[in-house]
Amino acid sequence: MLGEVNKMNEFSAGIGLRTQHFPHIENRGRIRVDWFEAISENFIDTRGRPFRILEKLRQDFPIALHGVSLNIASSDNLDFQYLEKLKSLYQIIDPFVVSDHMCWTGFNAHQSHDLLPFPRTKEFLQYICEKIEKLQEFMGREFAFENLSAYFDFEEAEFTEAQFINEICERTGSKMLLDINNVFVNAKNFSTDPMEYFRQIDFKHVVQLHIASYSDKGQYLYDTHSGGIYPDLIEIFKKIAPNLKSPKVLMEWDQDIPGLPEVENEVFKLKSLWERL
Amino acid sequence: MKLRQKEILDFITGRSQKLPEGLVFPSKLKSPLASLEIYQKAYRATFFEVLGANFESVWKLMGDDDFLKLCDSFREKHLSKSYNVDDLGLEFPEFIVNSKWHQEIPYLADLASLDRAVFLQFRRAQVEHKSSKISPQSKDLDLRTQQNAFIWLESGFNIFQLWSDLSDDKGFEEIKSLDQGVLVYKANNLLKVMPFNESEMYLVKALLSGLRLSEAVGLCVEVELDLSHLQETLHKLQGIPGLYLVEV
Ligand SMILES: [Fe+2]
Numbered sequence: 087m088l089g090e091v092n093k094m095n096e097f098s099a100g101i102g103l104r105t106q107h108f109p110h111i112e113n114r115g116r117i118r119v120d121w122f123e124a125i126s127e128n129f130i131d132t133r134g135r136p137f138r139i140l141e142k143l144r145q146d147f148p149i150a151l152h153g154v155s156l157n158i159a160s161s162d163n164l165d166f167q168y169l170e171k172l173k174s175l176y177q178i179i180d181p182f183v184v185s186d187h188m189c190w191t192g193f194n195a196h197q198s199h200d201l202l203p204f205p206r207t208k209e210f211l212q213y214i215c216e217k218i219e220k221l222q223e224f225m226g227r228e229f230a231f232e233n234l235s236a237y238f239d240f241e242e243a244e245f246t247e248a249q250f251i252n253e254i255c256e257r258t259g260s261k262m263l264l265d266i267n268n269v270f271v272n273a274k275n276f277s278t279d280p281m282e283y284f285r286q287i288d289f290k291h292v293v294q295l296h297i298a299s300y301s302d303k304g305q306y307l308y309d310t311h312s313g314g315i316y317p318d319l320i321e322i323f324k325k326i327a328p329n330l331k332s333p334k335v336l337m338e339w340d341q342d343i344p345g346l347p348e349v350e351n352e353v354f355k356l357k358s359l360w361e362r363l
Numbered sequence: 364m365k366l367r368q369k370e371i372l373d374f375i376t377g378r379s380q381k382l383p384e385g386l387v388f389p390s391k392l393k394s395p396l397a398s399l400e401i402y403q404k405a406y407r408a409t410f411f412e413v414l415g416a417n418f419e420s421v422w423k424l425m426g427d428d429d430f431l432k433l434c435d436s437f438r439e440k441h442l443s444k445s446y447n448v449d450d451l452g453l454e455f456p457e458f459i460v461n462s463k464w465h466q467e468i469p470y471l472a473d474l475a476s477l478d479r480a481v482f483l484q485f486r487r488a489q490v491e492h493k494s495s496k497i498s499p500q501s502k503d504l505d506l507r508t509q510q511n512a513f514i515w516l517e518s519g520f521n522i523f524q525l526w527s528d529l530s531d532d533k534g535f536e537e538i539k540s541l542d543q544g545v546l547v548y549k550a551n552n553l554l555k556v557m558p559f560n561e562s563e564m565y566l567v568k569a570l571l572s573g574l575r576l577s578e579a580v581g582l583c584v585e586v587e588l589d590l591s592h593l594q595e596t597l598h599k600l601q602g603i604p605g606l607y608l609v610e611v
Contacts, residue, residue: 127447132487155446161365168446193368197443198375199409200402210364238398239387275389305391308401 097360099353100150100336101346108139110346117147118350121182123294123336126153129179130171140179148182150294150336151175152263156186156221158231159204159214160193164221173225183294183334185230185263188214188251205240206250218258230261230293235268235300235309237275247272248286255291262287265296266319266326267338271307280322289329297323297356298338312341314352323356327363375402377439410438410451417452417486418478421471425464433464449486452479562588563596 098120111117122143129137143149155168176184189201204210222228231254233247245253251262264287273280299313315337327333337353373379388398411434415422422430437458443451456475459465465472565588569579583590590596 131447131449134486136486157446161368165446190368192443192446193365193372195444196372196376197445197448198372198402198406199443199448200375200405202371202402204364205367213364237389237392237401238395241385241387243387275391276387277390305393305397306389306401 096332097357098332098334099350099357100334101349101353102152102336102338102340103140103143103149104340104343105136106343107346107349108136111139111143115346117346119147119353121148121150121334123150123152124179126151126172126175126184127155130168130175144179149179150183150185150334151179151181152232153184153186154201155191155197156229157191158186158217158221159188159202159210160190162193162195164217164224166224169221169224176225176227183230183261183263184225184227185232185261185294187234188231188247188254189234189236201234201236203234203236203239206243206245206247208244211245211250211253215254215257218254218260222258222260228260230263232263232265232296233268235265235271237306239276246283246286248283252286252288252291255288261293262291263294263296264292265298266322267296267298267300267311268309270319270322271300271309275306281325284322284326284329289326289331292330293334295330295333295335296338297335297353298340310341311338313339315355320355320359324359324363327360333360371399374399375406376442377403377406407435407438409448410434413448413451414455417449417482418455418475420478421459421475424468424471424474429464433459433462436462449482452482455479562590563592563599566590566593566596567600 099118100121100123101119103122103124124140129140140149151172153172155165157165172184187201190204191201192198218229231251233251254260255262269283270280272278273283297315297319298309298311299316299319300307301310301312302308335353335356337349339349339352343349367383370379370381370383374381374383382396382399386395386398388395392398411431414434414437415430421433425433437455441451441454441458445451456472456479459472459475562583565586566579566583569582570576574582580590580593
């Protein structure tokens with residue numbers, strides 16, 4: 087079993103495992119990152135080639151499992167059938183972090199296949215905390231929740247997202263997956279200061295980071311994960327770096343995905359920055 | 364909150380035109396409608412992407428515009444109930460049978476079934492897939508099949524019209540001159556079509572029906588089929604995913 091992902095106060099670099107990278111992995115191409123993140127839903131219903139590759143990869147690398155269908159902020163109850171499958175995947179892969187998003191994806195068993203925001207009220211905070219407690223008890227481990235990129239919000243919100251996630255972590259013992267790109271995109275779209283978000287976050291809850299890129303659609307920024315890291319985000323990373331201890335940073339690239347070495351290069355930009363700081 | 368979530372979801376998925384109230388939106392977007400349209404577009408794109416990835420042959424055959432129309436009409440009638448986005452297409456072939464496109468292209472649903480079979484075989488495989496190793500020299504061999512990774516196209520429609528626009532293709536004349544028998548399958552993300560002559564088709568069908576190699580050959584001999592190229596035929600079968608010979 088692989089132990090600690092990285093030593094104290096070292097930067098550890100990860101990339102998202104995508105099918106485009108399978109040939110590189112199968113052909114034993116050189117891999118420079120320290121770990122991979124895999125999307126849980128791509129592996130829970132198959133024991134075919136993708137699963138075999140993940141299992142093989144696990145022999146050499148730590149794996150984080152990241153979900154998109156937990157639907158924690160939905161008015162629906164937890165889907166225990168789905169959780170059972172997740173649980174057996176966790177037993178095989180033994181991920182060092184398991185995460186999903188602080189959002190809802192469907193209601194009344196009907197899926198949007200998108201990550202949707204909800205009103206961050208006291209009432210909802212209580213509701214989600216109870217659900218997370220049930221979840222963590224059933225799964226026998228803590229979850230990390232990722233902040234969202236969202237294109238609408240609710241008038242009745244009583245907390246900022248940072249405050250809301252802090253509160254959830256305090257109450258339930260869950261953790262945060264901090265997506266820098268999502269913070270930036272939301273701040274630009276809703277005309278707020280991205281640094282204010284980072285001032286509000288309690289970094290002790292952050293167990294993993296995401297970095298990615300967005301697309302400028304003119305009227306708004308869209309979280310597309312379609313390219314390398316923009317300088318704005320590198321600047322932000324520089325500013326928040328003093329708050330990070332042993333950061334586990336993952337480069338997300340989901341559209342126009344290049345070869346594995348090119349994705350690695352992006353996260354290494356932050357790594358070399360970290361080492362110089 | 365239940366009502367709120369229902370309203371938002373219905374709006375995004377196009378089931379309701381009633382714009383949810385009390386939303387805050389990016390100032391440059393000017394209206395909540397513009398915000399929700401981002402999600403509407405993404406929902407539409409999800410159907411196109413997932414169906415395109417899992418029904419690649421149907422997409423290639425129809426072309427972008429018609430395939431998008433087909434996806435749109437499927438989306439309008441289909442609620443996604445699964446946490447797994449890939450499940451979106453599980454009812455796609457049946458949907459096609461009852462659509463206007465089926466009237467225009469009678470083998471479209473067959474092709475969609477093939478795509479679905481390939482999806483189930485590869486992306487949803489519950490066991491490790493074994494590649495075919497055929498050695499016609501071995502005597503005690505048995506042909507085994509794994510699920511339906513391939514199908515015979517047996518629609519009344521003349522399948523060769525599929526390639527009518529490829530008439531400059533060298534293989535076309537040869538295929539056209541054959542009696543019948545086309546095995547369609549997917550390998551390494553390519554749709555492959557393998558024509559068989561009458562004897563070969565008879566043999567392969569016998570094998571697929573569960574007969575052992577010796578029994579199938581015996582049957583062909585009985586009906587006086589020409590099996591002088593048996594070794595070649597077996598060689599042709601090599602590499603078809605889900606079809607492999609095992610020693611018994
Ligand atoms: Fe992310």
